Amino acid sequence: MGLDKTLVVVEANGSRVLPASLELLTQARTLAAAVEAVTWGDAAELAAEVGEYGASRIFHVGDVDGGLPGPATAASIAAIVESGASPDAILVPQTYDGRDVAARLSVRLDKPVITNVIGMEGEGDGLRSVHGVFGGTKVVKAAFTGGKPWIFVVKAKSFAAEPSGGAPAEVVTAAHPDLGLTAAAKIIDRHVEESTGPKLDEADVVVAGGRGLGSKEAYGMVEELARLLGGAPGASRAIVDADWVPYSYQVGQTGKTVKPTVYVALGISGATQHLVGMKGAKNIIAVNKDKEAPIFSVADLGIVGDVHQVLPKLIEALKARR
């Protein structure tokens, strides 16, 4: 454990910390002696959960007043750094708001940012970040050569979230200077994607369909199987581009990264850009009529067959068990 202190940017949905931030808190514990958190959410509500995942303190940036959280959060972190109590590393979840915080912080501190991190390794007093390149087919490592704090923006599902059983974090107000026009942008509307069942990137079972289904209508079988297994439906980019399903269903390099216990790929070829988003699943089941399809190179169970024959039988068998 080489670092003294790591600061984790904590994003929350109401009173629950988002999994991407819990993953970072867990990883931060392995990198540094002390872990602290900063949030624009309700710090008092989040203190117990953040403490349970290892942070001793949670800084609250104050009310962002219907605006973007980025300006206040970046200014608060910069103030912490400039106060002399700087962390060695700042871990930011690679979400929309996280990226906004990191970019603004980079400008305020005049420091570079390393993004697209999928792993981290302590190395003496240093830290190396791990990145997948060329569609995840190669792994490269990176390290800052300049002074601390080092800012890392980390992709969701890069680490498993595990509680440490810590006490609730101490809540501290993080003052920041007047934000001026940087805080002028206001959020005027929010659109919540309608969905039933578990969220794709949190589901224990993901059933994903690809172009091999042949039609938008056939995707209904994917949704039905997902429902029967208590999982979430997903998709390859080919059928998102074809407008069969919304983008929020897409798994892969330019979609979501998932790590379920079971991933079922139906009529998906297994292009590297798809594999990079799901190959971390514990068990992969693939159905494809081409026995040479690359999806079989990562599958634990492969069925060479037509989805239009296999899927109805699978659905029927599951229904018969109920």
Ligand SMILES: Cc1cc2nc3c(=O)[nH]c(=O)nc-3n(C[C@H](O)[C@H](O)[C@H](O)COP(=O)(O)OP(=O)(O)OC[C@H]3O[C@@H](n4cnc5c(N)ncnc54)[C@H](O)[C@@H]3O)c2cc1C
């Ligand atoms: C920069 C970049 C980013 C990308 N990002 C992503 C990403 O995030 N996610 C993603 O998925 N893709 C991504 N892609 C696209 C990717 O390269 C593939 O084009 C895409 O994944 C293919 O989708 P597919 O497997 O559904 O379709 P196809 O490649 O057309 O494969 C269809 C498969 O279905 C099988 N099949 C056909 N009929 C049947 C049947 N009746 N029964 C069973 N099997 C059948 C075929 O044998 C074939 O293997 C990206 C590409 C680029 C260049």
